[in-house]
Amino acid sequence: MLTRLTFTMRTKDDKIIIKQVLKGDVAAFSVLIDRYRHMVYTLAFQITKNKSDAEEVAQDAFLKAFQALASFEGRASFSTWIYQITFHQAISKIRQNKKHNLSYKENISNENSPLTDDNITGQLLEREDRKRFLNEALSRLKGEESFILILYYYEDLNIEEIAKITGYSATNVKVRLFRARLKLHNELKILLKLETNSLL
Template identity: 40%
Template structure:
């Protein structure tokens, strides 16, 4: 069933084939979650919004006209639901505790250090994206991480393609400045220690 086009899977779902909708969910679950996460900046909220977006999509599947790609239609649902969630809920900061009371072997420690270094780079990029406005962060994510076209993004966020180009340019410029500033601060902190 993986070789079927989205439109074929939609048709099968509308005829009662729940496995077909399961394939659509598998195809787009990561991208839907990523978009929700970019907008909400909270994993638990993003998971809920992603699930809700698929439920909404399933319930509204008979309204999908096929003039846009299914993924674009689904992202639009996710985007709007994420914005609704942002309006309803204030953000809170999540903290994670680390238990360092148990001794750790050298091999495990090396793996942990390598992983932490990779996570640190990833954290810097994510932190920089998080400092963008929610809309700009979503647009950057849709373009660079989900590989959507400018036209598709414009359909999702209801802005003109020219506005999307301007936002991408501005977002790239802000990210470069934020990353350069973060790296410079990190180097200075390491130099002081």
């Protein structure tokens, strides 16, 4: 059960919590970790395609954010800033390991995800099947492609915000997003065809 103090902390604006941390209340940073750890891990996993690597990237991202908190200027949201750190940490991890694990077992999808395409799934797929197919299709995309899709659809970030996180130009983000959607569409069609054939 949450105490009144804990509840108050968890409902505070990110910038207020950051000010508290910078004033010496180091424990307050745990509120930010609780608030963003799921999405940070999800984004890290989309790039690394590996659970242990994603966990390490998430930990490193929060540690780096904590160490550099004094440099956070507040012109962008804390979420944009931590996602930017996560992106670069994950890319660095891939370059270090030079490996990709295409097995995606985590369920990060929303049952009403805008990524699902009724023209693809039709009446053949129930809600859980759509989740499973979407997760599998995302796992088949390149890390940066699925990362951008997650930011755009699940986090509802706009092109400019994604550009800031990734370091790409807004035009580049638009092109990458368009290509990623096409690839996702194709992967969903392939998976559906394989599923249909297995039932025959």
